[in-house]
Amino acid sequence: MSTKPLIEIKQLWKEYGDNIVLERLNLDVYPGDFISIVGASGCGKTTLLNMLLGTEQPSRGAILLDGEPLSAEPSVERGVVFQKYSVFPHLTALENVMLGLEFASNSLTSSLFGRCVGAGKQAARDKALMMLDEVGLSQAQHKYPHELSGGMRQRLSIAQALIKKPRILLLDEPFGALDPGIRKDMHVLIKKLWREQQLTVFMITHDLSEGFHLGNRLWVFDHVRQDTQAPERFGAQVTFDIAIGNHDEDKHDKLADVHSVFRQKIA
Ligand SMILES: Nc1ncnc2c1ncn2[C@@H]1O[C@H](COP(=O)(O)OP(=O)(O)OP(=O)(O)O)[C@@H](O)[C@H]1O
Structure with missing residues (x-):
């Protein structure tokens, strides 16, 4: 150390x-x-x-x-995970993790909602899919938070916090x-x-x-x-x-x- x-x-x-x-x-x-x-x-x-x-x-x-x-x-x-899930209810698991990347790049014009298209969006998507896989949620990428169990939602919060590689x-x-x-x-x-x-x-x-x-x-x-x-x-x-x-x-x-x-x- x-x-x-x-x-x-x-x-x-x-x-x-x-x-x-x-x-x-x-x-x-x-x-x-x-x-x-x-x-x-x-x-x-x-x-x-x-x-x-x-x-x-x-x-x-x-x-x-x-x-x-x-x-x-x-x-x-610095990434953060609270006891209460900090994920967005109206976004799928994949979109929630991609949003984590957007916060990281400080761009509110997100790849989900706007300008970032093509290769950039695909790269963000690939990264988010890898992160979902890391936390054991690749099968749930298209599910919304209310369709996930408590443990799965915390896995999603962790993926969202770690996608930025803090x-x-x-x-x-x-x-x-x-x-x-x-x-x-x-x-x-x-x-x-x-x-x-x-x-x-x-x-x-x-x-x-x-x-x-x-x-x-x-x-x-x-x-x-x-x-x-x-x-x-x-x-x-x-x-x-x-x-x-x-x-x-x-x-x-x-x-x-x-x-x-x-x-x-x-x-
Ligand atoms: N924004 C704030 N404005 C005023 N007082 C606050 C604020 N945030 C926390 N406090 C006060 O600071 C003290 C410590 O709160 P804190 O939430 O850090 O404790 P904690 O050890 O995390 O408690 P718990 O284990 O119950 O979550 C409490 O008296 C709380 O009321």
Whole structure:
């Protein structure tokens, strides 16, 4: 693994009015890290993801990408998948993935709706078909989202996020709404894509086992300081940054060690 951080989070604070959500985060993230993020509801996990995506800005401090301040809006370097599917209901699976390419090229005159014709459109279509194949959806290319199962819709969201070949993938409880069996299939898929596409991944989860199974690092968000009279007075921090590693046997032992400590903190 590279010794140079891909992302540096430096003295980062996020406040909404008087509500201090996050305080003084200092973290380095390396290319190829898969960071699982856990913590109690409302402690700022999604807020951090939004800052990494560029839809929210830090109140103080900075996030650096390759040593440079992160651009103030989403870019092709960062793909995102939410728990609720972010695909468009009136487009087929193939069209949804092609639309992902359009966002990447910053052209709103899309190959679906306008100018991009001929070779360009065919290339976009071929790329989208390959991506659908990667996520196991080639048979469903002409289906609309409402004709897909929950797991298939999340596969489609992942295809849409990855068609732009981002270096960073942001996952906000991506499998939270899926049945356990389907979740397992999704774990296999996301691990495969992480390795093949050499992604750096941030994944919020409420399932500690899932976080351990997928991640090579686990961040636990918690409040170091508490004021019960004024809960908004102190922000959450990353209180533990646990190196989980990549070997399933080691993970199993470590999970058993920390399960009882963190169980009540992440529910
Ligand atoms: N745009 C916003 N304006 C004002 N307050 C906000 C905004 N976004 C988030 N917050 C507040 O920031 C805090 C953290 O919210 P966030 O969604 O990041 O928590 P979370 O850890 O992801 O929670 P959960 O696990 O329930 O999804 C909450 O108090 C929330 O009300």
